[in-house]
Amino acid sequence: MEAVTPAKRRLFLFGTLAAVAAPAVFTRRAFAEEKGIGEKLKEAVTGKTGKEVTPPEDLMREHGVLDRVLLVYEAGVRKYASNEDFDPALITRSAEIIRDFINNYHEKTEEKHLFPRFRTAGKMVELVDTLERQHEAGRKLTETIIRLAPTSRSSGADRTRLVDTIQSFITMYRPHAAREDTDLFPKLKDLVSAHEYDAMAEDFEKTEHDLFGEDGFEKMAARVAQLEQQMGIHELNQYTPQGR
Structure with missing residues (x-):
């Protein structure tokens, strides 16, 4: 059996974390894109940019x-x-x-x-x-x-x-x-x-x-x-x- 070296252990752990984090990153990105599309659609309908006047x-x-x-x-x-x-x-x-x-x-x-x-x-x-x-x-x-x-x-x-x-x-x-x-x-x-x-x-x-x-x-x-x-x-x- 091949010995599991510290370097391989770190590589495996990094890959596992990346796999877990990827869906969350994708979800946030998709949400941001969806939100951006929603804001653009609102602007098209109302004629307003959504930027509040202070x-x-x-x-x-x-x-x-x-x-x-x-x-x-x-x-x-x-x-x-x-x-x-x-x-x-x-x-x-x-x-x-x-x-x-x-x-x-x-x-x-x-x-x-x-x-x-x-x-x-x-x-x-x-x-x-x-x-x-x-x-x-x-x-x-x-x-x-x-x-x-x-x-x-x-x-x-x-x-x-x-x-x-x-x-x-x-x-x-x-x-x-x-x-x-x-x-x-x-x-x-x-x-x-x-x-x-x-x-x-x-x-x-x-x-x-x-x-x-x-x-x-x-x-x-x-x-x-x-x-x-x-x-x-x-x-x-x-x-x-x-x-x-």
Whole structure:
């Protein structure tokens, strides 16, 4: 009988382990491939990639909607200053987007999900308190804009106060949004677990769908784009310096 050497024993043991492990590796690979096929099929049906938008990304892109409305506001102020006639309903509809999408949704989301977590952690409490006071001030300014815009076509006290209110809104919200984007939102992930972070993203999406339907953000962006077209500021190249 041939003697079983240590080398042969090791070779036999390695072969046995490989045979046992192979089905498991194949199963995992097959599962991954099947999962990948399932995700691709879902993407084909829904048109969505399956890649979740993180809470800060969600909030920042909503700031993009805010900033584009501020550009509409600024265009309106320029037209008022030059006595150029335009439909004041463009200002009203802009303010309604601010009221519905920013004041009553975006800011409520921050007040419910972000601000309490920073306060509980004792982080950036002074900043959070200031941001929340500005939310309250912003809602009052928006109400004033909606009330005064319809009578602003002719010069007078209403137009003067409307322009002052719009300017106050712009002056407050540019640094407000910038401070949130650069100081507050990037720190959120440090305060919550990975599971809580993902759950927040799902909650944001659900609330948006409940309030605005499927693709709520896209619908709001489209509404702003239409206002930009009507105000004559949609063409991005007009902001490019010429001859310099």
